[in-house]
Amino acid sequence: MNEAKRNEVTSYLEERSTQYKGRIQALYLDDRTDEAIFAKVQMNVYDIFTTIFSAALKTAGEDDGEVVRLFLTKIQQIPQSWHTSLQKAQEHGDADKAHIEYIKLEIVAEIKTAFERIWEVMP
């Protein structure tokens, strides 16, 4: 079991969530309300995947390969509905919704890249 990699992923997700938490407050104080809402959405995505990673650790036990498989499966599955929502929002000219779905997907891509880098998984 690679404890260091497990900790690195957890730290990465938690740190990013904390960064966004601070950013939300700063954006509100700076009268950038829409961006504060977007930052909250982004923070939520990190929180979702923090929970998923923690669940993957529990389910997989000491099997690192299983941790990677479970996490990568979820990171493929979960955003599928976000892709659909983005498409629908674009079709209906709903700029707010479209942008929210877009940034959620952007964060997912960022998490996936970081995860693959930490676990040295070939994308």
Added chain:
Amino acid sequence: MTETEAIRLFKCLSDKSRLQILKSLAIEDMYVELLAERLGLTPATISFHLKKLAEAGAVRSYKTQYYTMYSLCKDVFVSRILDIVCDASDEAAIQDKREAEYRKRVIDSFFEYGKLKSIPAQRKKERIILEEIARAFEPGRIYSEREINIIIADFHDDFCTIRRDMIGEKIMERENGNYWLVKTKREGR
């Protein structure tokens, strides 16, 4: 500018990033990536804000060979805020109706067969009652105090209080024992 348009514009402007975009476009027309670079935001965020600004009529876009350029709609910002505030409300008729209904309720509950049952303690209601009594006076005519008292006494025995309150509420004016109705803005409309 309609009320809806004004609300949309003000909502849109109440955001620092959008204001920064407008300030940049006030200097010169720009494209998304350039604005993103200047303001330290992602192109996606800039596009989002530009869409909002375009919907509010604050910016417009045009295509050049390589880029979609954005420019400030200066004509929208020529409107003075005071003009927007002074514009007749889209809801004026509804507001007038609500006010008329409220007045009717107050009058119905304080008058019985043309007599005032009691003087309302609440100033807002007393004002309505006083205005109702003031309808018994002819605009432009000058009354003596005795005439005033007789007319008010038809409504209520305490004509002194009512007469004094009419002056206090600026419904009537008094000088050298003469009284007359004050022309209100409402009447002037």
